[in-house]
Amino acid sequence: MLLPTFSNNPKLGTSLGVLAGYLRKFDAQSQVSIFGANAQYTSTDSATAVMFARTSFGADQHRLMVLAVGGRVRNDYDDFLGTGVPLQSEDRIRAFVARYLYRVKDNWFVGAQALATNYQIVGQAALDDELLGLLGLTGFAAGGVGLVLYHDSRDLQDAPKQGWVFNFNSVAYRQNIEGSNDFEMYRLDYRHFWSHGDGHVLAVHQSNQWTRDAPPAASAPVLLRGYTLGEYLGKSMSSIEVEERHRFAARWTATFFAGVACLYGGSRGGCSGSNNLFPTIGAGVQYILKPAQGIVANLEAAAGKDGNKALLFKMGYAW
Numbered sequence: 676m677l678l679p680t681f682s683n684n685p686k687l688g689t690s691l692g693v694l695a696g697y698l699r700k701f702d703a704q705s706q707v708s709i710f711g712a713n714a715q716y717t718s719t720d721s722a723t724a725v726m727f728a729r730t731s732f733g734a735d736q737h738r739l740m741v742l743a744v745g746g747r748v749r750n751d752y753d754d755f756l757g758t759g760v761p762l763q764s765e766d767r768i769r770a771f772v773a774r775y776l777y778r779v780k781d782n783w784f785v786g787a788q789a790l791a792t793n794y795q796i797v798g799q800a801a802l803d804d805e806l807l808g809l810l811g812l813t814g815f816a817a818g819g820v821g822l823v824l825y826h827d828s829r830d831l832q833d834a835p836k837q838g839w840v841f842n843f844n845s846v847a848y849r850q851n852i853e854g855s856n857d858f859e860m861y862r863l864d865y866r867h868f869w870s871h872g873d874g875h876v877l878a879v880h881q882s883n884q885w886t887r888d889a890p891p892a893a894s895a896p897v898l899l900r901g902y903t904l905g906e907y908l909g910k911s912m913s914s915i916e917v918e919e920r921h922r923f924a925a926r927w928t929a930t931f932f933a934g935v936a937c938l939y940g941g942s943r944g945g946c947s948g949s950n951n952l953f954p955t956i957g958a959g960v961q962y963i964l965k966p967a968q969g970i971v972a973n974l975e976a977a978a979g980k981d982g983n984k985a986l987l988f989k990m991g992y993a994w
Contacts, residue, residue, distance in 0.1 A: 918930055932993075
């Protein structure tokens with residue numbers, strides 16, 4: 676599989692890249708396994724490279740995911756963290772993630788995961804460094820391990836028409852593994868898919884991230900299309916999205932979606948104030964590259980508040 680990728684975002688500029696992958700089904704009962712690499716370069720002089728493997732084997736009794744990331748990301752924020760101050764920052768990212776899941780009964784899995792990251796935020800000018808210092812955002816190096824409870828009854832992982840996913844996982848970052856901070860992170864993710872009409876799908880996605888004693892750079896971000904990852908942060912984040920996937924030809928679908936996220940906890944308080952709410956709305960069109968495996972090429976546009984917007988072309992649905 677070979678697919679060009681691009682995105683356009685007011686904070687990151689225009690990004691061009693390529694995704695190359697190899698697909699294999701190890702047995703009839705297992706899901707499709709993917710081994711691949713993705714590299715991209717942006718008009719803000721950012722560059723990232725990702726190598727990944729997502730495998731299912733042993734009649735889908737075992738699932739293993741491995742991800743390695745490296746690169747330099749330069750952001751150009753118009754209003755960083757709601758301060759009203761523009762900021763140019765440079766993020767130097769190196770990360771490794773591994774997760775193993777074992778099917779214990781029916782569609783339920785249990786597993787473990789390990790993460791290591793050397794994540795830094797560096798301002799591109801003296802004033803940017805000063806602002807990052809005042810906000811306490813200096814990046815972090817961290818390593819941690821955690822547990823996973825997972826349910827997956829989707830008919831296809833990449834283009835489900837029915838089923839639901841429940842994903843609860845934790846990571847305990849510890850200094851004796853890597854870094855200078857002890858903190859915890861908890862995530863709960865729920866997705867449900869209903870098939871209706873002639874190949875149409877209605878989907879709902881509810882996501883949460885909670886942190887405990889996390890440094891500012893490891894706070895929970897807004898995870899919605901149309902927003903730059905890391906521009907808005909809070910102690911905790913919860914979001915909900917609704918998406919209609921409308922099939923209008925044998926290999927073509929269109930998406931229409933809307934959602935809202937809330938940052939809360941710590942200095943942000945609750946979700947009653949509009950400053951802590953982040954809505955999104957958008958639409959897209961998809962072409963099914965490999966019908967049997969559910970692999971699609973996806974072009975979507977999304978818009979949020981305060982001029983946040985994005986145009987994305989990638990492999991797969993957003994979730």
